[in-house]
Amino acid sequence: MAWFKRDTRRRATAATIAGAAAGVALALLGMGTFATHAAAAGSLGSAAAQSGRYFGTAVPTAKLGDPAYSTILDREFGMITPENEMKWDTTEPSRGSFNFGPADQIVSHAAAHGQKMRGHTLVWYQQLPGWVSGLSASDLQSAMDNHITQEMTHFKGKIYAWDVVNEAFADDGSGQHRSSPFQDKLGNGFIEHAFRTARSVDANAKLCYNDYNIENWTDAKTQGVYNMVKDFKSRGVPIDCVGFQSHFGAGGPPSSFQTTLSNFAALGVDVQITELDIAQAPASAYANTVNACLHVARCTGITVWGIRDSDSWRSGDNPLLFDSSGNPKPAYTSVLNALNAATGTTTGGTTDGGTTSGTTNGGTTSGTTSGTTDGGTTSGTTDGGSSTGGAGGGACTATYSTTNSWSGGYQGEVKITAGSAAISGWTVRWTLSGGQSITQVWNGTLTTSGSTTTVANASYNGSLQPAASTTFGFLANGSPSTPSLTCTGS
């Protein structure tokens, strides 16, 4: 096919490509036919950009040297997600030994071609090196904090959005978190902790939660993630976006997909389609998926999980927009047309349509702004099992560490570990040093009486299996000092 080799560029100039050979849809869109109309764009990236969105793809380092591949990549896509290169098994294969080389190559390619980057992913139970799951709870917490800190610091300023936590919810219809080394040892609070750590490292990158099978609104898994995001927004936990992987069967997205996107967006987060592929790539299923996003103002971009069918992790399904020879498939044309039909707006664009029909949680909102403060200000996190705060109560122990400090304030974390029996609730009490006051607590409920501070479990992290742990965090005025903690289990 001749037409895809033409330099169709990604941005608005693409519509000037007229003239050249056959090119069915593109020639039609690019010619004078629409001369007085806003010019239809000739690539996925430039078409999406017309409504303020991006169109991206997953990229493995190994393919960058394939000219047929990189030609399509640079012509069509304005956002890149490393397919595997930012995952833990590649970036920290042994503890404290970091390897950013493969991802750096992708980042360099993106910088050279004006593409943005999505960071994928910091905390995920898969593609996790064996040493991580062998750690004790306290060591795992330190390792997780360090991993997030090192990786985000290395790529700081180069990443548009991070998938901070990937696939933390179960598929079993429970709507609960799935079992994982993080969940099993750190408890429910690990997700919140990861987001707070991420914000303290990079205040500018968007912080996303990413998962699959959360596209159908009524599914328990969707509701579980929705309730987590709602809770995070209501308490100021820093979360900016939710990624819907969208690995679909041949039927494409569930009919409620737009409702789901819209309902999440109403919580005050951006939403994105992050890993789209559809078995057999029916043109209509692709168009339906793209339109669901285009109809929601805060759906800011779409990423397909690979370029050619031969690049797909589901290669037997031929689920992508280009065939194995690099020719655009019918789904490509349907996606391009859908993106072009959404033009005419320059900002986050399009309507939204307010579709909230049939929602259960309805009117939530909270309209909170993204990029909440957190207070994770300044000075590099120290963390690391500094100090212990004593124990007590018999049923649980509590240890304290300072996670951050700055002039006039600090951020502390308390880890609660159940004893040899399971507990269904906990309370940690300590006396604040003179002049100190607590300004915020997360993953716990604060009561103060004079200088006596009491933090009880939140609704979701009171139950701990024998020897299992959870954490709560707090911000305080004054200087950090190691408190003497008393933990009481119930």
Ligand code: XIL
């Ligand atoms: C996949 C990659 O495409 C494969 O190359 C790798 O072998 C396994 O992981 N959800 C995710 C992605 O978040 O990281 C996964 O990527 C696909 C499912």
